[in-house]
Structures are given as structure tokens and as C-alpha cells.
Amino acid sequence: MASDRDVFQAPKGTRDVLPPDSSRWMEVIGAFAGRAELYGFGLVMTPIFEHYEVFARLGQSTDVVSKEMYDFVDKAGRRLALRPEGTAGTVRAYAQHRPTPPWKVWYCAPNFRYEAPQEGRYRQHWQLGAEAIGSDDPQIDIEMIDFLDGFYRSLGLRQVKLLINSMGDAETRQRYVAVLLDYWLSNAATLGDEMPRAQLNPLRILDSKRPDWQVIIAAAPKLGDYLSDASAAQFDAVQAGLRSVDVAFEVAPRLVRGFDYYTATVFEFQGLALGGAQNALGGGGRYDKLSAEMGGPQAPAIGFGSGIERLLLACDAEAVLPQSTSSTDVFVIDAIGEPDVAKLLHEIRGGDVRADRSYGSKNLKKQWAAASRSGARFGVMYGEREWAEGNVVVKDLSTAQQIEVARLQVVQWLRDHLK
Numbered sequence: 001m002a003s004d005r006d007v008f009q010a011p012k013g014t015r016d017v018l019p020p021d022s023s024r025w026m027e028v029i030g031a032f033a034g035r036a037e038l039y040g041f042g043l044v045m046t047p048i049f050e051h052y053e054v055f056a057r058l059g060q061s062t063d064v065v066s067k068e069m070y071d072f073v074d075k076a077g078r079r080l081a082l083r084p085e086g087t088a089g090t091v092r093a094y095a096q097h098r099p100t101p102p103w104k105v106w107y108c109a110p111n112f113r114y115e116a117p118q119e120g121r122y123r124q125h126w127q128l129g130a131e132a133i134g135s136d137d138p139q140i141d142i143e144m145i146d147f148l149d150g151f152y153r154s155l156g157l158r159q160v161k162l163l164i165n166s167m168g169d170a171e172t173r174q175r176y177v178a179v180l181l182d183y184w185l186s187n188a189a190t191l192g193d194e195m196p197r198a199q200l201n202p203l204r205i206l207d208s209k210r211p212d213w214q215v216i217i218a219a220a221p222k223l224g225d226y227l228s229d230a231s232a233a234q235f236d237a238v239q240a241g242l243r244s245v246d247v248a249f250e251v252a253p254r255l256v257r258g259f260d261y262y263t264a265t266v267f268e269f270q271g272l273a274l275g276g277a278q279n280a281l282g283g284g285g286r287y288d289k290l291s292a293e294m295g296g297p298q299a300p301a302i303g304f305g306s307g308i309e310r311l312l313l314a315c316d317a318e319a320v321l322p323q324s325t326s327s328t329d330v331f332v333i334d335a336i337g338e339p340d341v342a343k344l345l346h347e348i349r350g351g352d353v354r355a356d357r358s359y360g361s362k363n364l365k366k367q368w369a370a371a372s373r374s375g376a377r378f379g380v381m382y383g384e385r386e387w388a389e390g391n392v393v394v395k396d397l398s399t400a401q402q403i404e405v406a407r408l409q410v411v412q413w414l415r416d417h418l419k
């Protein structure tokens with residue numbers, strides 16, 4: 001049972017994002033939104049909870065479904081679950097509304113997984129993601145990967161490695177899974193209690209991080225050796241396209257990713273500066289069967305998700321995207337009384353200049369101290385004498401130089417000097 005002290009703390013594995021840190025979040029989200037627009041994606045917003053069955057499609061043998069789902073029964077007895085990732089809900093929305101394909105959408109949303117929290121792994125994490133539903137053209141695979149690669153670069157990240165693989169088509173996987181199962185059975189002693197999981201879905205063992213399994217995982221048969229001709233041609237086209245847009249990558253023959261819905265192309269961007277097990281910055285792949293499995297049309301699709309928390313940890317590790325030091329440009333000092341100051345602030349903000357003030361104190365020294373704490377470039381004081389003369393005092397807070405500016409021109413003056 002949680003004690004009184006615990007219940008008034010953010011639950012284990014969740015974090016509050018407060019100013020000024022939140023301004024970096026806004027910057028990252030804004031950069032992603034801008035890039036999504038460049039590539040022709042529109043924003044999609046789906047519910048934070050769905051019917052349990054929507055997420056069950058991620059695979060009964062996956063950790064996310066079997067161990068980590070936040071599922072519950074609502075007051076009318078429906079079994080619901082909080083979203084553990086963004087793809088299933090987006091595909092459910094596609095199957096329900098049937099927009100014209102290709103449907104290219106992006107999202108920014110919190111996800112919930114009951115994981116063992118550690119740095120870079122939380123019970124609530126945020127993802128920026130994109131999905132393109134309704135085309136199997138390898139050109140769209142290239143576009144998705146190029147989109148995410150360009151996004152990381154635009155933030156200044158350089159220590160990022162892209163791994164790609166192909167899961168092949170149904171025929172490929174059928175052949176490969178049979179071989180892989182034989183291989184796990186011959187290593188049953190190492191897999192121990194987890195053997196039933198290996199039998200349920202032999203692919204799932206490949207993405208395990210368990211240190212004691214890494215030797216057998218490294219020696220496991222490679223999916224690439226079993227690709228059908230059609231899958232191999234598709235994978236070749238993706239690789240050639242990535243080269244043509246100068247996106248560097250490595251083929252990772254054992255990259256299978258953690259959900260059952262993946263088919264054909266899969267990819268993962270690793271943050272090399274992050275180190276450790278939580279170095280997956282973002283990843284995704286094709287899921288050509290999911291729409292039909294949810295009762296929607298046959299709609300081959302591809303997408304990716306990228307965790308915002310991990311992205312910011314990678315930015316810290318590479319010393320890029322510095323915290324902005326100021327949330328305001330102008331700080332107004334009240335030396336004569338409320339209505340005039342409120343009017344001046346209203347006008348400054350109306351001129352699209354970020355402005356703030358202190359409240360409840362007429363002490364000038366305290367107000368100037370608040371002005372310099374705010375990080376504003378200019379302090380504007382509306383004093384008795386200046387007011388009588390139709391002026392205000394403008395002080396450059398970095399040099400302490402001050403001048404008088406005509407009251408009626410001050411908004412334009414600030415706009416000109418803040419450019």
C-alpha cells in the first residue's frame with residue numbers, strides 16, 4: 001500500500017515536465033511538426049485508451065501485451081487499455097474511417113507500459129511518430145526513414161546509427177520461424193523457463209536484451225538468408241533508395257523489433273551517445289497486415305515512433321539543443337500603478353513581443369531583481385516623471401544602459417530591437 005507521502009508524488013515511472021525544461025519539449029515537438037508538414041503528413045489524435053483487443057494485436061507473446069499493459073474494466077464492464085504505443089490506435093482509426101490511401105499521419109502522444117523504470121525507460125513515455133497507410137511502394141519506406149533521419153539531424157544529433165532489416169513476407173517468415181524454432185529447441189537448456197515463450201513466437205527471443213542469451217542470439221540463423229525473391233527485391237530497393245538520398249545505414253540481420261505486426265522493412269535508430277540498453281532512439285517498420293486484421297481494408301503500411309525523453313537524453317549526451325535561458329523578452333516595471341502598466345503590457349504582447357511583469361509588489365528593487373532573473377533582454381519602466389513627459393525608460397538588462405523612448409513608440413522600438 002502506498003503511504004500518504006507516496007500518493008502525492010508522481011507515480012513510479014512517471015515524470016512531471018516543468019518549465020524551463022518544457023520549452024525544450026516544445027522545440028522538439030515543433031521541429032517534428034514542421035518536418036511532418038514538409039513530408040506531407042497531417043496530425044492525427046486518437047483516444048488515450050482503446051478496447052483491449054486493439055492492443056492485443058501487438059502480439060500475445062510480446063512483453064508489452066503479456067506483462068506491461070495498463071488494462072482495466074470500466075464502469076459498464078468494458079475491457080479497455082491505456083495506449084502502450086501509437087500504431088494500433090492509428091490503424092484502428094484508419095480501419096474505422098477509411099480515408100483515401102495513402103493516409104500519411106503523425107502524432108505526439110503519451111504511451112503507457114508497466115516496465116521496470118530506469119533512465120530512458122518509463123511507465124509513461126511520449127512518442128513522436130508517423131504512419132503511412134495504404135501503399136507498399138518501397139519509396140514510402142525510404143521517405144519514412146529519411147524523414148526521421150533528417151529530424152534527428154535537424155536537432156543537431158550526430159551520433160546516431162541506423163540499423164535496417166527485412167522481416168520478409170509471410171512465406172519468408174514461415175520458413176524462417178520453423179528453422180529458428182529448431183534452433184531454440186537445440187538450446188533449450190539456455191532458454192530454461194522461457195522455452196514456452198520461444199515456442200509461442202520464436203522471433204521474440206531475438207530482441208531479448210538478456211545478457212545470458214546473447215551468445216545463442218548472435219549465433220541464431222539469419223532471416224536474410226530465407227528471404228523470398230519478392231522480399232529480397234523489396235529490401236534491395238529500400239537500400240538503393242536510402243543510398244540515393246544519402247542516408248547512412250547498416251543491415252542488422254537479427255533486428256526483428258518487439259511487436260508481432262511487423263512485416264518486410266524494419267529499422268531502428270540507435271543513439272550512440274546514450275550507451276546501455278536504452279539506446280533505441282526510435283524505430284519502426286512495415287505492418288502490411290494489421291489493417292485487415294482489424295477488420296479494415298487490405299492496406300500495407302509503414303511507420304515509426306521516437307521517444308521524446310530518450311531524444312532529450314541523447315541531446316544532453318551530445319550537448320545539442322541547449323535549454324533556452326529565457327521565456328520572455330521584456331519585463332515591465334510598475335512604478336506608477338496598475339491600469340497603465342496593464343495597458344502597456346497588453347500593447348506590447350499585442351505587438352507579438354513576449355512580455356512579463358511581477359505582481360503585488362511596488363518595491364522597485366525587487367521588481368528589477370525579478371526582471372534580471374526572468375532572462376528578459378529589456379526592462380521597461382513606466383515612472384511618474386517619464387509618464388508626465390509621455391515617455392518610458394527602457395533598460396538593456398545585459399549592459400544596464402538605459403534610454404527614454406516615447407510611450408506611443410515603445411512597442412515598435414522593442415520589436416525593432418529584438419529582431
Ligand code: HAM
Nearest residue numbers: 085087120121122125280281282284285303304305307
Ligand atoms: P517501440 O520501439 O516500442 O515502437 O517504441 C518507439 C520508441 O519509443 C523507442 O525507440 C523509444 O525511443 C521509445 N520508448 C519505448 N518505450 C519506452 C519507455 N518505456 N520509456 C521511454 N521511451 C520508450 C513502437 O512503439 C512502434 N509503435 C513504432 C512504430 C510505429 N512502428 C510502426 N509504426
